[in-house]
Amino acid sequence: MTNMEREDGTTRDDLVQRVALMEAMIAEGRRNTGRFGWIFILWGLVCLIGIGESYLLPQSYWVWPITIVSGFVIQFIGIAMHRRSGNWPSENLKSRSVAAVWRMMGIAIILYAAPAGVTHTIHQIAYIAAIFMFLGMAHAISAVILRWRAQGVVAGLWWAGGVATYFVPRNYVITIYVVEMVICMVLFGVYAMWLERRRAVALELHHA
Amino acid sequence: MPELPELDPVVHGKLRLAVLVLLVGVEEADFTWLRDKTGSTDGNLGAQMMKLEEAGYVAMQKRFAGRKPQTLYRMTPAGRKALAKYVAALKLLLGGAL
Numbered sequence: 255m256t257n258m259e260r261e262d263g264t265t266r267d268d269l270v271q272r273v274a275l276m277e278a279m280i281a282e283g284r285r286n287t288g289r290f291g292w293i294f295i296l297w298g299l300v301c302l303i304g305i306g307e308s309y310l311l312p313q314s315y316w317v318w319p320i321t322i323v324s325g326f327v328i329q330f331i332g333i334a335m336h337r338r339s340g341n342w343p344s345e346n347l348k349s350r351s352v353a354a355v356w357r358m359m360g361i362a363i364i365l366y367a368a369p370a371g372v373t374h375t376i377h378q379i380a381y382i383a384a385i386f387m388f389l390g391m392a393h394a395i396s397a398v399i400l401r402w403r404a405q406g407v408v409a410g411l412w413w414a415g416g417v418a419t420y421f422v423p424r425n426y427v428i429t430i431y432v433v434e435m436v437i438c439m440v441l442f443g444v445y446a447m448w449l450e451r452r453r454a455v456a457l458e459l460h461h462a
Numbered sequence: 463m464p465e466l467p468e469l470d471p472v473v474h475g476k477l478r479l480a481v482l483v484l485l486v487g488v489e490e491a492d493f494t495w496l497r498d499k500t501g502s503t504d505g506n507l508g509a510q511m512m513k514l515e516e517a518g519y520v521a522m523q524k525r526f527a528g529r530k531p532q533t534l535y536r537m538t539p540a541g542r543k544a545l546a547k548y549v550a551a552l553k554l555l556l557g558g559a560l
Binding site: 264266269270271272273275276278279280282337338350 | 500
């Protein structure tokens with residue numbers, strides 16, 4: 255086809271433009287505009303507050319359940335607010351896969367941690383190491399799905415921390431816990447939020 | 463010489479084409495998300511979505527997220543077929559450049 259008009263008035267340039275438009279929309283659709291970084295920060299802070307409270311109130315059984323439930327309530331409110339503002343992504347296979355990984359990991363951690371915490375039948379170090387392994391696995395799977403190297407590094411840090419808990423003196427385990435929570439949850443969340451913000455600005459410029 | 467394929471005028475519209483391509487990759491999409499992704503206005507997108515609905519290429523569903531009403535769109539099998547046919551026609555017209 256030359257650039258001569260068809261009977262319906264369409265030229266070759268029109269068709270080439272349509273191809274470019276389709277490519278741009280495919281790229282747009284793949285781009286995840288969801289805001290999830292804050293969830294990492296939230297849970298990092300929840301875990302840091304929980305460990306701080308249990309240090310201050312070592313005899314209280316209610317510290318962790320109350321802290322964790324508060325985390326869920328805040329997350330629920332946050333997600334509801336995002337949905338209302340229209341800041342929630344449409345679902346595709348990739349986003350559903352990543353969301354499924356994190357949901358199932360959350361369920362697995364609760365099913366693992368709650369009975370262990372109630373019955374005290376597990377060694378504290380094995381308990382912390384297992385939680386780190388759960389988190390590392392979720393990050394690793396998500397990193398593979400999203401092809402996100404930074405998240406792969408975070409997965410490696412969780413696993414390294416989990417292994418390290420068996421080899422360091424016992425009083426250093428808490429230091430590892432705090433360092434992991436700060437780096438792999440809070441700072442990673444801040445980094446994710448920074449990327450989300452940058453992506454949003456790029457999108458605004460694209461549409462300007 | 464083979465006859466040149468017809469381009470479906472409903473799919474050929476720029477904004478409608480953009481929406482259909484976006485909807486192919488997702489299960490369902492909120493009106494706001496489609497508007498942001500295409501950079502269109504509420505009025506224009508609403509009018510184009512109505513045309514796609516009338517052609518049977520998208521299905522609309524209204525629901526509430528909390529107290530806020532949400533308009534969700536999903537592509538119908540007819541819409542997928544029409545888009546596939548349109549892409550095939552484009553390929554033919556552009557000599558396999560796609």
